[in-house]
Amino acid sequence: MHPMVIVDEPGTCPICGMELVPLKAGTGGGSASDKPAGERKIKYWQAPMDPTYIRNEPGKSPMGMDLIPVYEDEAPGGSQISIDPVTAQNMGIRTAVAGTRDMSRTIRTVGLIAYDEPKQFSINSKIAGWVEKLYVNETGQFVKKGQKLLEIYSPELVSAQEEFLLALNNRSALASSSFPEIAEGANRLLESSRRRLQLWDISQDQIRRLEKTRKVEKTLVLRAPYDGIVNMKMVNEGMYVKAGRELFQISDISKVWIYADIYEYELPWVRVGQRAEVILPFVGEKSLTAKVVYIYPYVEPKTRTVKARLILDNPGFQLKPDMYVNVRLKSETVKDALAIPAEAVLYSGEKQTVFIALDGGKFEPRPVKVGIQDDNGMIEIKQGVLPGDRVVTSAQFLLDSESQLREAIAKMLEVQSKKTAGGKDASMSADDMSGEDKPAGSDPAGSKQGKQGKAEDLF
Known part of the structure; x- marks a missing residue:
């Protein structure tokens, strides 16, 4: 009931009085396996300064440093956790395989018809x-x-x-x-x-x-x-x-401009020369074909959008300035992008993390760098995941909470081991673990039990 209470011997919890349960080996997430290096299997190679840069073979990082091996019994991205199949099923954990695919996106936005500026004239005397x-x-x-x-x-x-x-x-x-x-x-x-x-x-x-x-x-x-x-x-x-003095303004509307609003996150999908479909909602969803001729180099402060200009012929003057139309921009296809479902990515401040499902019911948090997202709910992974990795697409928040808890426990155990090496008592008192103040001389239940237990078995 109180995971912050950790001692190196059997006994009862000083807070609730329940029996302590053993902490399974390998769930602390902080240390590597005790196997010799020759018997350990390399999972992938990682850049020492950028944990998201991983490869299937040794080489150099973008900074020119040698890649270091990461073994299967290590979890460099955080605390590796183990969950039995029944618990995983009850949590609703689902996975998907990372793979390469062609990605594209259709941007749906609103366009405003305007005058062709070079064809506007002022008449004066x-x-x-x-x-x-x-x-x-x-x-x-x-x-x-x-x-x-x-x-x-x-x-x-x-x-x-x-x-x-x-x-x-x-x-x-x-x-x-x-x-x-x-x-x-x-x-x-x-x-x-x-x-x-x-x-x-x-x-x-x-x-x-x-x-x-x-x-x-x-x-x-x-x-x-x-x-x-x-x-x-x-x-x-x-x-x-x-x-x-200006007497008249004359405008030629045989061609019109269309200003399409593009949000900042959609800009990577928009290019000059790109074909666009203009849909006229006032003429029975009639569709016309236009082309992006210019993307304005500034953001509108009120709408936080960038204007993309389209040019459209208007022979019958069906399009009238200040009308609204619907615009669909079909992006160019990004070939062979490594992608995973977008819901697999956890966002925490400036970091993005995914959980990799390993053999034996183990899950490893791994930092990644993401790219573009397409219409099918897939997101590009630039670094951090290899083709064929299985990523968790549901219940990641539960895994993330458990992983962070295991990592905190591992850090506390590391502090205890340092104290033991220095000749201090390795056990952590109930006062320290619970954060409660105890009267001087008090002896919480279980604090004097089992001194002869094995120190290497953690409970």
Whole structure:
């Protein structure tokens, strides 16, 4: 009832009075077998500085050190324990064999449809004036390249046209001058006036018409430079606008972007160029094929996800910005990975441990390093397990508790043996084991029994 009470002779428990039971040899988990080294069988070879690095044959560790042998009667990863078959069956212990397999994972996530950023355009006027006529007066309206957007009246524009006509007349008057410098200056003045109109977004057709009719136009027509939809309108008819003010935003949605949220633990499965399946829940689970073109190099602080960008053709404009879709990313297959069931791994802080089922009802805790996990509940083991090892997949917590208890007992026995070697009493008093304070001179039951028992048999 009180496993902390350990003495080197038969007797009764000083706490509850029950008879002490013998502690079986080999369950302390701390010492190797007494057999000669030649008769002991090597189980595997291990790196002296990294217990998870094990091999089936001698060699060098990643640090360049020689691998050391681990024998079958040793448990370097912790305390080796023995459990009889009936108890193991009652505990519900199940095992699985570690083996190589191809691993893959399907990442299911949510995607947000967005505009194709290089196909978003801002329309503004380079001159100040009044909007005389607004041809596009609705948000969401489709426009074609070259379509009229608005007409703007600007006194500066009228002055610039008059200067152009004066320069045009001046060149005609001085073209026949006997001084080439005068004619060349008239040509430069005309080109300068023409250039000024061009920089104000007056088209070549308008300039040619002005040159032909010699009639100043009151308004300037702004035209759409690209195909797309008007996703923002910030101007009304009759409004005064300043130079540089944004009037429209036009976006081409013949192609759209999809931002897929990828959690940090899923990143090892995502690659640029990977194929993705986009499922439209609003169109009867219709499925489209896309491709990952970019993985953003930062994490969204609110969602703790990384954005993966997909590009998808949108010929019928069925996909609309800010819609949600379902995304499935099929990862590339990892070939010949050593894997075990994920439930076999115990996580304790920074350590991962599995229990290896040995012959004779023995179980050995072994530290491991894990890798990726697939859709079938299997997890990759990078170090610590060899192909063919049987790992425990259930009741590991019971085994872990027993293993740690055996290891603690082994450490206490080691302390006792050191005291015995130094001439001190090897037995541990009930006060020390139970942690209770006893009156001076008291003699707990069983503390004086069996002094003539064998010291090598532990009870």
